């Protein structure tokens with residue numbers, strides 16, 4: 100299969116997220132493939148003998164000769180995927196990769212009865228998502244896409260499903276807001292991409308209130324089951340932010356633009372039944388029987404022929420995958436700028452200094 104422009108852009112983002120320096124040889128190779136994929140064969144004059152760095156780069160690029168742009172793009176994507184954290188894990192064996200995700204501090208991953216369960220496990224902070232948790236979820240989804248389970252389910256521990264992005268992601272970053280915003284945009288893009296591309300049925304079991312990105316992501320799930328104690332709140336304007344997880348596209352499509360506006364612009368909090376009436380939730384259950392009813396049902400679904408479910412999902416998702424990737428990219432660029440705005444910085448500081456909650 101040929102790497103698309105989107106795959107290429109995703110790979111470029113992944114390079115920025117590498118935890119380990121891949122070494123100069125690999126970096127030169129990446130540079131050369133990137134130049135070949137974007138500019139074509141090297142026709143620049145060779146740098147002088149004392150310009151060591153640029154000479155090495157030129158030689159790496161020039162060595163690719165007339166390699167076609169598409170092949171260079173594919174080779175770049177392949178090389179990055181062999182370096183990415185998830186590939187690092189899978190190259191050491193699938194079992195170890197699963198272990199890595201399962202050992203994660205705030206995400207618990209289990210697989211049983213045909214269901215891979217990804218549990219947000221940070222109840223003292225209402226399951227707010229740290230940078231580390233975003234990365235762990237990306238890895239857990241990557242593993243779940245190829246494990247033996249038929250369906251994958253997200254849920255939360257404690258009274259909340261998830262209170263959204265951990266607002267201290269931005270205030271505790273060593274390099275300050277600017278660096279946090281750049282990192283945030285890259286992480287967010289890859290995180291949302293992993294939901295757009297997830298190949299199996301993805302179900303949210305919303306055990307309690309959901310805030311921010313925990314709500315917007317639901318537009319990319321295949322089914323959403325909610326306790327009647329759950330609420331759905333996207334206070335982006337209150338936080339000086341803008342929508343993410345493709346909700347600027349999925350929400351108007353799911354509920355119509357008038358209802359989407361109330362949520363995404365005015366921050367209207369919905370009850371579980373309101374969210375059901377607007378098409379965001381598949382079904383609402385009484386909290387007292389929620390767990391029992393939902394898991395019984397999901398275990399039944401997990402016995403359905405997995406390939407058939409997968410192919411049906413592919414048919415539905417493929418119609419708009421490209422659009423979703425484009426929306427995700429645009430939302431991330433917009434958010435990166437918003438995170439550096441006075442409106443947003445003030446809102447986050449007010450929360451952190453305990454002056455404001457939602």
Ligand SMILES: CCCC/C=C/CC(=O)SCCNC(=O)CCNC(=O)[C@H](O)C(C)(C)COP(=O)(O)OP(=O)(O)OC[C@H]1O[C@@H](n2cnc3c(N)ncnc32)[C@H](O)[C@@H]1OP(=O)(O)O
Pocket residue numbers: 223224225227228262263264265266267268282283284286287310311312313334335338340343450455456457
């Ligand atoms: C890099 C990708 C970025 C993607 C961007 C996504 C955008 C969003 O997700 S926007 C939504 C962000 N979330 C919020 O604004 C929620 C903020 N939290 C609250 O307003 C309240 O905590 C609450 C309404 C969720 C719960 O209130 P409650 O009174 O019941 O409990 P608390 O005492 O406030 O919370 C307990 C504990 O948890 C900490 N906490 C809760 N949510 C967050 C959060 N989102 N970020 C950081 N910390 C959070 C809260 O500070 C408390 O901590 P302490 O016990 O240490 O004080």
